[in-house]
Amino acid sequence: MKDASKISDLLMRQEEIHIVTHIDADGIAAGTIAKKSLDREGIENTIRFVKQLDEDTIEEIKDTGKMTWFTDLGSGIISKLDGLDYVITDHHMPDIDGGKRIHNWRHFNPHTYGIDGSKSISGAGLAYMISISMNRENRDMADLAMVGASGDLQDAALCRFFGWNRKIIDIGKKEGVLGTMVDLRMFGRHTRPLYKLLQYSDDPFFPGLSGRESACISFLKSLGISDGGREKRWIELSPDDRKRVTSALVKLLISKGFGSAFSSRLVGEVCELKREKAGTELRDVKEYATLLNSTARYGYAEVGMRICMGDREEYLKKANDLLKNHRRHIVNGIQFVKKEGVQEYGMLQYFNAGDHIRDTVVGIIAGIILHSREAKNDNPIVVFADKDGREVKASARTTAPLVSRGVDLSKAMQKAAYQLGGTGGGHEMAAGATIPRGTEDEFLKMLDKEIRNQLT
Ligand SMILES: [Mn+2]
Structure with a gap:
């Protein structure tokens, strides 16, 4: 200070x-x-x-x-x-x-x-x-500061915020602008009907539920949620119902072979903006950050800024339209990857989308695919998409266990891109690069070598 x-x-x-x-x-x-x-x-x-x-x-x-x-x-x-x-x-x-x-x-x-x-x-x-x-x-x-931290997934590794972020949360609580609790860490707690929360969940991907509406509704009915989660959102459930659904989801993941360490990641710290109305997309830092990201990715960062400044109405409407549009791009992108299939290269898996996926959503799609059934294995994933001009965007994602074994995608992507006359960087678990078109194979080769070096 x-x-x-x-x-x-x-x-x-x-x-x-x-x-x-x-x-x-x-x-x-x-x-x-x-x-x-x-x-x-x-x-x-x-x-x-x-x-x-x-x-x-x-x-x-x-x-x-x-x-x-x-x-x-x-x-x-x-x-x-x-x-x-x-x-x-x-x-x-x-x-x-x-x-x-x-x-x-x-x-x-x-x-x-x-x-x-x-x-x-x-x-x-x-x-x-x-x-x-x-x-x-x-x-x-302090609430905006934590929206930023959430946007950068700073709570992803430990399922809670820590370090200097903790101090900001403390100040925010004293100011009455922030609140935290231990709860389900899934996207849409405030805004999605319960069955859709499960249906659209991709991180984690719930085998048998994700992507399947009627399966989600009967799963919830079997847990005593009377309407199968059509009317209620997560925040409207009683504490008992929340507990029952959470433990059923954890059990489901474990029964499908996900370790208990992974399955327990469902629950953790959630952080809320106390001045925003419950049930809106601005109440949970994660949903707020997602809304901002969808303005930024499509060239409307000013719309996101206006919302942060306190403006609502037409700005919020515009942001929600952009979010819908953004989701459509993601859904279409994932369907395309599913149709074409992920490839393997040494310690990597990859997908080259050409001009079929927008470079604005390629990172999200990489993250979703890595945690889905489409993934070949647990190795880092790289997704390529053409940018304007003669460039290609490469986006890479990996898992926390590999990071703890030494993988740093930021460094690896930066190094590989640099050797091809491109640029790269980001974070250990999520990084991006821009490289000249036509150098994708060479890039994979160099990246594979870097990752192997990091692991030894
Ligand atoms: Mn940042």
Whole structure:
């Protein structure tokens, strides 16, 4: 907080600030926290959402001549920022010094304190730290900080938030804006009829239930849920009913050969925004983050930002339309993979979708396929999809057990892409790369080699 306050002091002395943020849920939450804090101080500001900071974008930012606040990105290009007045609040791995302490006080990044930025705090959380150091009043934005953390799946490994995120939750609870409980960690607790919660579940995939409406309804009826979960949503069930359904689901997974460690992941910490109405898509951080992601992925990050700023009505309607559209792309993409089949390559499994799957959903599809019956095995999965121009997007996902054995997809993807003149990065369990079209086979070969090296 001492270092955060140095940065907030610098920001408060400015008349105008240009915010540059990442175009995903965490980036939108981070950018909104930055913007709202500056608005509250009466500091003029503009905001720009970017996918990545390539040379051209960096030049454009420099050309504005404005003091720039990078949120949820920037650490990866810190060596290219000479001549720009900036501060960075980012949790991605810095591009120099191997993530060791970089003696640059304008660069606020957990890795420079020896703290893992992929799990302990998000871009939104870091912006929040600067923000509460500007003004105590900003403590009420703890809910947005946790939407960002959820968007980056920071609770995925342990099924609960930890590290600096824990401190943000504590502040949020004191402020009355956040609440946590131990509950089913599935998507749609607030918004989906119960049978649909099961039917559309892909992580985990429930053999015999996922994708099968009537099977879900009879499963729920057999557990004494009278209408088969058609009317009620998860949050409307009694505690007893919740317990019964949860243990039946755990039993089902175990009986289908999933280990108890995997099956118990169904239950964990859920985090809710107390100021949002129960039963809406903005109440649960996970659903909120999903809504933001679907605005960002289709070029409407501003819509997501407006919602974070507190606007509703037409913005919420637009976001929900985008979410529907997003789900359609995912469903179609998965059907396509199912039809064509996943391939194996050494320690990897992969699927090349060409132009049949949008590059905006390729990562999600990779994650879903890895945990579905379509997967060949437990090895990391890579899904390729054509981007505009002459490039291909590669998205990789792996499982927690492989990460604990040393797999780091971020490093492996970055290294393989770099050798082909592309770029890559992300997190240990989920990473992406952009490579020249036609180099997919070579990329797989290099990635396979990297993963093998990591495992030894
Ligand atoms: Mn992030």
